[in-house]
Amino acid sequence: MSPAVRSFVWRVLGYALVLEGMLAPAILFWPNFRDNLGALKTLAPLPMLKDMVDELGQGGVGAYVVGQQFFKGCNTLGTAAAVLFAMGAVAGEAHRRTLEIWLARPVSRARQLTERYLTGAAALLVPVYATTATIPWLLARVDESMELGELMLCATHQSFSLLAIYSVTFLLSSLGRNPTGIAVAMLFLTTFQFAIYLVKQVTHYSFFRLTDVRVFMKILGSGELPWRFALPLLALSVLSFAGAQLAFARRVP
DSSP: OOHHHHHHHHHHHHHHHHHHHHHHHHHHTHHHHHHTHHHHHHHOOSHHHHHHHHHHHHHHHHHHHHIIIIIIIIIIIIHHHHHHHHHTTTHHHHHHTOHHHHHTSSSOHHHHHHHHHHHHHHHHHHHHHHHHTTHHHHHHTTTOOOOHHHHHHHHHHHHHHHHHHHHHHHHHHHHOSOHHHHHHHHHHHHHHHHHHHTSTTTGGGOGGGGGSHHHHHHHHHHSSOOHHHHHHHHHHHHHHHHHHHHHHHTOOO
16 A cells, blocks of 8 residues: 555544444434533533534434534634645655645646545545434434435535635645645634634634534435535635645646
8 A cells, every 4th residue: 555545544543433433422412402402501611602502402412413423513723734734745754844745746737636635535535425414313312313325415515615714724825835734824814713702792703604504404405415615615716726826836846
């Protein structure tokens, strides 16, 4: 097994195991959550959190599951993975002073960058779908059920969001030489965006409004992707990747 393949496998397995480790106990906790909803609302320290508990209670097991898997798990762990998988794509080579060796390979720059982009994107998104596929089985353990097809639609919308973060970070990596600085900047930005989501007066300016419980509940209700959100996310990914290709084509070691 080549080092590149081994790295890909370890990233997928590690990320999937942690994501599943957050998901499985949360679903098995559902009966306790349902039976103690009033007490949990009383303990919520912020008005936005109280509203979220209300939404979960009104939406039942569907709202609880999408809140745990997508809003909590993928919007936190997934965002960190998106940044970490992309930050060193090119900047890491420059930082280690191996970029010249990489560019000397008898393969076009466009192909090299595309392969690296797709490998990182696959490592980011495969665990989202894989862990989502376990939800019906986990729900059966607590006498609940959800349709796998609807859950996969939710996973697709979540993937558009994570891919956008990954693509922007990948663009910065194609332009820069300091992967740590890129990671700090992107993690600060995404943490700030998540923080303002919890502030009622400015929550609508948060990127994470695009992937909150309300959005996923609409997907479950309609059986369709919310294209008014999904298309801009896809456009951001495409433009970021195109910008990365332009930057890399002009790059010197």
